[in-house]
Amino acid sequence: MTRITLRDGDWPDPPASPEAAPFVEAAREGRFLLRRCTACGKAHWYPRALCPFCLGETAWEEASGNGTIYSFTVLTREDPVRTVAYVTLAEGPTMLTSLVECDAQALAIGQPVRLVFARSRNGTPVPCFRPADPSASPRS
Template identity: 85%
Template sequence: MTRISLRDGDWPDPPASPEAAPFVAAAREGRFLLRRCTACGKAHWYPRALCPFCFGETAWEEASGEGTVYSYTVLTREDPPRAIAYVTLAEGPTMLTSLVDCEAEQIAVGQAVRLVFVTSKNGTPVPCFRPAGAGDPSGAEPAP
C-alpha cells in the first residue's frame, strides 16, 4: 500500500498578498473561508475581490470544509508520494488541492473528504483534504 502522509511543515510557502491576508488569518484559527458574490450569489475558489462569473463584489464567508473528490492522481515517483485532486466543496466550487493522511489505493472519485490544514515551511496554513472520518476524535465514519 502507498501511504500519503500529511507532510506537515514540508509544503512550499504560499505567496503573501494583502488580498489573501483574511484567508490566512482565519486559517491560522482553523477556519476555512471562501468568497461569495453579493450580486449573483455564487461562491468561488480561488478567493478574489471580483466575482469570476459576473464581476460583482464579493464577501468572505466561512465554509464547511466538506467536499467530494471530483478527480485525482497519485504521484508515486515522488518521495514521499503525493495525491493531487480536484475537490468539489459542499458550497459548490471545485478547487485544486492535495489529499493527505490516506492510502493511495483507497482514494476514489466521489469519496467524501474533509478539510485539514497542514503547514508550509514558514508555518502558513495550507488547505488540504483527507477522507471524511479520518482523524475524527470519535473515529466514526460519517453516514453515507
C-alpha cells in the first residue's frame, strides 16, 4: 500500500479572490460567514455573489457553525489518516470539509459537529469540523 504524507495542519492555501475577502477576514476573527439570497432566501455554500438557485443577489450573514455529518470517508492512505465529510449546516447548505480532532471509528452519520478553523500554509483559516461533544460516543 502506498502512503501519502500529509503533515498535520498543512492545508493548501485557498485561492485569493476579492469575492472571498469578507469570508477570510471574518474567519481570521473566528466568525463563519455564509451567503443568503435576498430574493429566494436560501443560504448556500460555496459563497458566491449570485444565488445558485435563482440567480438573485446574495448577502453575507454570520452562520452558527453547527452542523451534522451527512456522509464521510476515512482516507487511510494519508499519513496521518484524514477524514473528509459532507456536513449539513444548521442553516441548510451541505459543504465538503474535513473532520478533525476526532476518532474516525467513533463517527456516525447524523452526528452533530461544530466548526473549527485550521490554518493553511500561509495562515488563511480553513473551515473544518469536529464532533460537537468529543466525549460522547454515537455508537454506544
